Amino acid sequence: MSDRMITPNFTPLPRVQIPASARHDEQFAVKILITHPMETGLRKDSFGEVIPRRIINTFICRYGGEVVFSVDMHEAVSANPFIEFFLRATDSGTLEFEWHEDGGAIMRLQHQLTVT
Amino acid sequence: MKRWTRRQIGSLAAGAGLAVAAPRIARARSRARVVVLGGGVGGIVTARALATFGAASGAKLDVTLVEPKRRYTTCFFSNLYLAGLRSIETISFGYKNLSARDGINISPDAALSVDADGRKVGLRNGAVLSYDRLVVAPGIAFRPGAIEGYDEAAEQIMPHAWNAGLQTLLLRRQLESMPDGGLFAIAVPPNPYRCPPAPYERASLVAYYFKQFKPRAKILILDGKDSYFEQDLFEDAWRRHYPGMIEWLPAQFTGGVKAVDVKGKALITPGQSYKADVVNVIPPQMAGLLAQRAGLAQEQGWCPVDPATFESSIHPGIHVLGDAADAGAMPKSAFAANTQAKACAAAIVAVLTGVKAPVPHLSGNCYTMLAAADAVASTSVFKATEAGIALSDIAVSKLGESAETRRGTMQAANTWYAAFTGKLFG
Numbered sequence: 001m002s003d004r005m006i007t008p009n010f011t012p013l014p015r016v017q018i019p020a021s022a023r024h025d026e027q028f029a030v031k032i033l034i035t036h037p038m039e040t041g042l043r044k045d046s047f048g049e050v051i052p053r054r055i056i057n058t059f060i061c062r063y064g065g066e067v068v069f070s071v072d073m074h075e076a077v078s079a080n081p082f083i084e085f086f087l088r089a090t091d092s093g094t095l096e097f098e099w100h101e102d103g104g105a106i107m108r109l110q111h112q113l114t115v116t
Numbered sequence: 117m118k119r120w121t122r123r124q125i126g127s128l129a130a131g132a133g134l135a136v137a138a139p140r141i142a143r144a145r146s147r148a149r150v151v152v153l154g155g156g157v158g159g160i161v162t163a164r165a166l167a168t169f170g171a172a173s174g175a176k177l178d179v180t181l182v183e184p185k186r187r188y189t190t191c192f193f194s195n196l197y198l199a200g201l202r203s204i205e206t207i208s209f210g211y212k213n214l215s216a217r218d219g220i221n222i223s224p225d226a227a228l229s230v231d232a233d234g235r236k237v238g239l240r241n242g243a244v245l246s247y248d249r250l251v252v253a254p255g256i257a258f259r260p261g262a263i264e265g266y267d268e269a270a271e272q273i274m275p276h277a278w279n280a281g282l283q284t285l286l287l288r289r290q291l292e293s294m295p296d297g298g299l300f301a302i303a304v305p306p307n308p309y310r311c312p313p314a315p316y317e318r319a320s321l322v323a324y325y326f327k328q329f330k331p332r333a334k335i336l337i338l339d340g341k342d343s344y345f346e347q348d349l350f351e352d353a354w355r356r357h358y359p360g361m362i363e364w365l366p367a368q369f370t371g372g373v374k375a376v377d378v379k380g381k382a383l384i385t386p387g388q389s390y391k392a393d394v395v396n397v398i399p400p401q402m403a404g405l406l407a408q409r410a411g412l413a414q415e416q417g418w419c420p421v422d423p424a425t426f427e428s429s430i431h432p433g434i435h436v437l438g439d440a441a442d443a444g445a446m447p448k449s450a451f452a453a454n455t456q457a458k459a460c461a462a463a464i465v466a467v468l469t470g471v472k473a474p475v476p477h478l479s480g481n482c483y484t485m486l487a488a489a490d491a492v493a494s495t496s497v498f499k500a501t502e503a504g505i506a507l508s509d510i511a512v513s514k515l516g517e518s519a520e521t522r523r524g525t526m527q528a529a530n531t532w533y534a535a536f537t538g539k540l541f542g
Contacts, residue, residue: 010355013363017370017387031387033369037351046516079351082368 012036012056014107016097021114022089030061030069033082034099034107040075056081058100063113064093089115147178148468151237151247153227153406155183155211157190158253158438158453160540165461167218175469180221180245181214182237188541189280191311192450193533198277198288199321201488207280209541230410232431249464252412252419252428253438253453254404255279256310259417262400263303264375264384273378274395277318278310290394291322296330301392303373303383305400306340308418310439310448313484315339315398316350316364320486323358335362338373338383338390340400342366345447346484346492352515353486373397403440410434418442423500424476425463426456435460444505446498451481454536476500483529490519491526 013035022028034056041053055077061069069085087095092115099107152163163181170177189208196202214220223245229238230250237245258266258276266274277287291300300322304315319335326333343366344350354362371386382391402408402417412419412428419436420429423444426437437443437460438453446452459476466473478498485491492513499508513525 009359011360013360015365015369019387031369033365035363037355043516046518079348080364080366082366084368 010037012099012101012107014097014099014109016095016109016111018095018111018113020112021116024089024115026089027086028089029084029086030095031082031084032059032061032097033080035080036099036101038073038075038077038079038081042075054102056099056101058098059083060098060100061085061087062094062096062098063087064091065096089113091115147176148248149178149180149246150249150251150464150468151245152179152181152251152253153230153237154253154255154404154438155181155185155188155222156253156255156438156453157450157540158255158457159183159251160188160211160214161454161457162251162253162435162437162461163214163220164218164540165458166464167220169461169465170468173465173469175465177465177468178221179219180223181211182223182225182227182239182245183211184224184226184240185281186210186224189284190450190537191278191280191314194277194280194284195314195318195321196485197284198291198318199324199485199488201321201324204285209537211541213542227406228409230406230412230434232410232434235433248433248468250434251460251464252407252410252434252436252440253457254406254440256401256439256448257403257405257408258399259402262305263373263397265378266376266397266399270376270378270397274376274381274397276397276399278398278401287394287396291325294330294333294393297332298330298393299334299336299391300326300394300396301336301338301383301390302396302398303376304337304339304341304344304398306367306372308448309398309401312345312447312449313350313482316344316346317484317486318396319362319364320350320353320357323354323361324487326361327358333361336390336392337362337364338370338385339364340367340372342368346494346512348515349484349492349513350486353490357487357490401439403436407436407440412436413440414442416442423505424459425467425473426460427463435464442504444498444503445507446478446505447480447482449480449482451536452478455479478505481532483525483532485526485529486522489526490522491529492522493525493528 015033017031039054043051059071095111097109152159166179193207225239275283275287277283373383375384382389403413403419419441421441426435428434437456439448455478463473480496482494494512496510497508498505
């Protein structure tokens with residue numbers, strides 16, 4: 001008798017890497033990564049049943065409350081989406097990062113940036 | 117994998133008999149001396165194959181294996197020891213049957229120098245071994261200074277456990293004394309390095325141990341690469357067996373581990389320092405020190421060789437195989453070293469008996485354990501081309517296989533290990 005491989009509900013793990021401080025007007029790199037399988041909804045399990053789609057569909061970065069960078073993602077985006085982008089340091093403040101998953105779950109991280 | 121049959125070896129011997137030009141050994145002395153440096157898988161298989169092929173072809177060979185260690189602990193399957201699934205005794209072996217069964221001279225000493233022009237090897241005890249053909253299989257060494265602060269003293273605090281033995285025991289002790297809720301961090305080097313899937317197998321099997329005894333513990337992998345072999349199989353297994361326990365960070369995110377803080381137990385990347393309770397540093401690698409000292413390695417650290425005979429492209433008359441060789445598409449693994457060793461031994465016997473070297477059969481066979489009853493396998497076939505060794509075919513376990521299939525692969529792995537180590541040391 002063959003038994004099925006069960007995948008329990010996983011918890012996506014978001015990470016951000018940015019400098020703690022930047023000079024005024026300086027461009028700085030923001031690296032974001034989320035451990036996530038980006039299940040496409042196109043695969044079948046060993047019993048021939050479709051594995052439901054579960055991907056991160058949107059990423060949003062806010063700086064001082066304002067959206068400064070966002071991405072829409074689709075099935076073709078690989079597992080563990082990694083994105084690097086650049087921002088210009090204007091004022092000290094909060095950077096907020098949001099990953100939106102199929103089904104409505106939202107993962108959030110925050111970082112304080114000191115502008116000198 | 118194709119093996120040498122008695123008939124093939126017989127035809128090689130017959131070819132030797134028909135050779136018009138007198139082979140060099142017939143002119144020089146009755147027995148050709150082949151010295152093998154390094155008693156890992158590559159060295160052992162070469163020595164035993166030389167004894168077997170030599171006897172079958174009628175070439176009288178005097179084979180000496182130089183290895184300072186009395187016992188060999190296999191790197192392959194040592195992650196099972198870390199998981200608590202095997203004792204260290206079941207993965208450790210002695211060399212006595214090599215001399216008892218195959219008549220190989222064992223020199224329990226370290227080789228310090230190679231005189232390629234004079235065809236001599238200097239040993240630590242002062243003895244000098246002359247050879248007609250030399251085989252160098254020293255395995256790996258760690259690139260000095262590649263990770264700032266990671267020196268021999270640091271190895272005792274943050275073990276690499278990438279040469280099996282005391283280091284493996286040390287890492288296990290550290291994992292045992294780690295508190296539940298602690299963090300185990302692994303630094304993984306860029307390619308190429310010994311056994312590509314092994315860092316991730318280690319994470320899987322340590323997670324297997326944690327799940328039973330320290331269920332709140334976490335594992336963080338800081339990689340020097342952005343992707344790795346069988347990644348989808350590992351990540352699927354981690355979600356199934358150890359949800360939320362293992363996190364993998366690619367080089368593009370962290371910039372890679374550049375330094376260690378031994379006192380602070382931290383791995384340092386360009387952007388951030390990662391502190392952990394137990395730290396396993398797998399450093400960037402190069403060919404073993406003896407190969408470096410003998411001038412067999414190139415700037416990148418590995419030894420260029422002929423893809424069919426494994427004769428050094430730098431020093432003719434010296435063969436380099438196993439992890440130390442630049443074997444193109446072949447991974448640095450025990451199984452790969454074993455097929456290279458057979459090809460190399462056949463080529464040496466061919467040269468010493470004055471016949472054409474046979475076409476080598478190079479292959480890879482890799483089992484990777486994800487949990488106690490969940491393993492995956494890959495089988496690959498390589499061919500020697502003018503541009504080096506190329507991959508010609510590969511088959512890998514698939515996502516979505518049944519638990520029964522994975523249990524079967526685990527059983528196959530254990531059977532393979534018994535047969536393989538039986539051939540090496542039995």
